[in-house]
Amino acid sequence: MKKKMNEKIKQIIKNKHRRLIAYTLLTVLGLAQPVLAGGKDDPLLSKVMIDQLELRDADDSNPLVLEGQAWLGKDLHKLWLKADVERVAGETEELELQALYSQAIAPYWDLQVGLRQDSKPTPSRSWAVLGLQGLAPYFFEVDSALFIGEGGRTALRVQVEYELLFTQQLILSSELEANFYGQNDSNLGIGSGLSDLQAGLRLRYEIRREFAPYIGINWQKSYGNSAGYARKAGHDVQDTQWVLGIRAWF
Incomplete structure (x- = not known):
């Protein structure tokens, strides 16, 4: 038994x-x-990211640059806000804001649509935005967008970033940005075709994952008609700047 x-x-x-x-x-x-604890497998989340808040050592000025973004939403649907600001001698010389709806279309990739407003320099410009943002193979972060403005204006921006970890806290970030325009805009000193390239190396130390001071170098150059407009205005076509800044998120 x-x-x-x-x-x-x-x-x-x-x-x-x-x-x-x-x-x-x-x-x-x-x-x-x-079965997930609490039954909430798709909560409402948010994040604010200051990618760059830095002082640049230029030849004729020391501009203060802010590049940041924030999002609010769930796993597949989010509202994004992006900002790009440059101030020189206490005055805002560049101000670009984007408001985007983001839809996940594949693992690590989001399709984004919305509006972009360039308030500075003047005259201001407004654009419709169609973008693709995500993580490419080999961990390259890509942010690309097509802009369509008034009067048949078009523009394309491609940004790529790659991070190399020396340790868990010491990280080297390399960035590349290219801007293309469909037609000349003499009022803003922008030429058709490849307008400008910008590349940078920034070495940061993450005191905490959410806060990291950094030092680095930033290089930028104008091309084509944009370079011609810059020369006529007495500006440099190419510039290399040392930078000091912080990166943070919460």
Whole structure:
């Protein structure tokens, strides 16, 4: 009797193990939905990211540059805000704001649509935005956007960033940005085709993951008609700047 009871217990345990293994396999394959604590598997989240808040050492000025972004939403749908500001001698010389709706279309990739407003320099410009942002193979972060403005104006911006970790806290970030325009805009000193390139290296130390001071170097150059407009205005076509700044998020 005792022997039969032991065999029955062993059989029950085997069946439980089989069901557990089967459920685990189905979960991995996406055929079973695990029960999450609290039942909230897609909460409302938010993030504010200051990518660059830095002082640049230029030949004729020391501009203060802010590049940041923030988002609010769930896993697949988000509202994004992006800002690009440059101030020189206490005055805002460049101010660009974007408000975007973001939809996840693939793992690590979002399609974004919305509006961009360039308030500075004047005259101001307004654009519709169609963008693609995500993580490319080999961990290259890509942010690209097509802009369509009034009067048939078009522009394309491509930004690529790659991070090299020396340690868990010491990180070298390399960045490249290219801007293209469909037509000349003499009022703003922008030429058609490849207008400008900007590249930078920034070495940061993450005191905490959310806060990191950095030092680096930033290089930028104008091309084509944009370079011609710059020369006529008495500006440099090419410039290399040392930078000192902080990167933070919360």
